[in-house]
Amino acid sequence: MAEEKLHEAIDAMKSSGVRITPQRHAILEHLIQSMSHPTADEIYKSLEGKFPNMSVATVYNNLRVFKEIGLVKELTYGDSSSRFDCVTTDHYHIICDDCGKIVDFHYPGLDEVETLAEQVTGFRVGDHRMEIYGKCPDCQKSKH
């Protein structure tokens, strides 16, 4: 499953004329396997073992490249640093206000909203994002 996704991603890179380097392979693999939404720095740190000489700039550069070919989405919350999410299927995120936990969840169509927005504003809509904020089950238990 993860293997498959990685393979698809590499194919996407090939057909975009983006070279496949060991660093890129590792970053992608990490993004696919880790079910979380890591920051650039977290990716950097978790690959220190395999690539002791890798530069942070490499992580940033490649995340940008992945974004450009549509493999990765950048999530900018209130935090200081961006988080990166492998684009697989369409899904949204629900985020805990207390502990910051991010959970994926699926919801079918907000196409209607996009359509209305096009009509009202005259924009040509390409994309949308949505996040939901609340308190996760764990933080609900631990009474404050």
Add this chain to the structure above:
Amino acid sequence: MAEEKLHEAIDAMKSSGVRITPQRHAILEHLIQSMSHPTADEIYKSLEGKFPNMSVATVYNNLRVFKEIGLVKELTYGDSSSRFDCVTTDHYHIICDDCGKIVDFHYPGLDEVETLAEQVTGFRVGDHRMEIYGKCPDCQKSKH
């Protein structure tokens, strides 16, 4: 109209025990009157005339205070800096991928999404955000 909103905001500050300083007054006034969604730095620059000695830190401090009492929302897009939006009525934003223009638009209920998310994830939902991305009418005309 704007006058009224400012008054309401000041009342909200009073009842929250937040002192009303000339700087706070000016920042709020600017946020309410400017129909845009300025960055902290833009606010700072636009008040240079009235408050030549005001520090950027003051702008940031007060935007945080306003956020805490619910007068202002912070918008974090892909940009380097946050934008700030006076909370008036519920509305969403549509953002131009090319020029960055932000236009408000209203849409009734995404309560359904919140409800579903609660059921699926077990979170207690408090809030959500959504943005739509596309190409504004002006940028559609100027062919690339």
Add this chain to the structure above:
DNA sequence: ACACTATTTATAAACATTACAAAGTAAGAA
């Protein structure tokens, strides 16, 4: 294996935002 070009690395720089301590000031009490 070669050559060409994209990529990596290391470092410095840019930028937004926050921390801190000293000086100043709003707001209620006397």
Add this chain to the structure above:
DNA sequence: TTCTTACTTTGTAATGTTTATAAATAGTGT
């Protein structure tokens, strides 16, 4: 009004993320 106290502002330094740059390195097609 004046006083007092705690909150704010200011100026500056520090922090942390992200980008720019140039030299060294390494994919990829021939």
